[in-house]
Amino acid sequence: MLMQDKIQEARDAIASAEKLLVFTGAGISKESGVPTFREAGGLWEKFKAEDFATLEAFKRRPKEVWEWYRFRRNLARKAEPNPAHYAVAKLETLHDDFMVATQNIDNLHQRAGAKKVLELHGNIMRSYCLKCGHKVDESEHKLEGEVPTCPKGDCGGVMRPDVVWFGEFLDPKVLEQSFKFAAECDCCIVIGTSGVVYPAAQIPVLARRNDACIIEINPEPSALTRIADYFLKGKAGEIMPMLVEENPG
8 A cells, every 4th residue: 555545544544533542652752852762872872771760779879860860851851842742732632532642751742732641651840759749840840959859848858750760660540541541442543662661562452452443653663563554654743744634623
């Protein structure tokens, strides 16, 4: 099938969907300049995960871990949503029953205007207290100190980035919502994910079991390509607008 024909059929499937899920990974944000981790040249080639992205590392070297995450926050702040992020946000305005489930922590979906977003791995712009659980959105209020402490009352607990570290479980409520929506959707768009990070990668699989139409957009095939009805090879920033532009709205 020609690429243009596949895009047309995928567009029709999206337009007719009653319950639409968009599942995104690092690839969509790479097009905004946010470094990925798992590909050649990614961040984990330069830094070991156990040095910065574990609770044990944080307890040993909180100052260095905070420096690392502030560096990454600055990268995310400098990045701008790309046409794929805006196309996803546009789809939300066209579908009443809609959800984004993202593995990304960079806040770009929300900055593009999306409101129904399930953050599977947290959000790098937030922090929370290890003692009382109080959360702070640092995109609005920046915490002070090399290792910031809880600003709530006289708690004084140590704050940490609100992201899922290696060896930690995903938020069970967020995961349950994602799984439930996936199991009920009739169309799932998969964008920029390797499909190998579980349990998040189970989401499109659950959609497939519900006979949902699976549309994958990736520069190269992934572990999920085998279950896709349409594999659209290329950049999400180029392909996603084509899938949205002729939808009725």
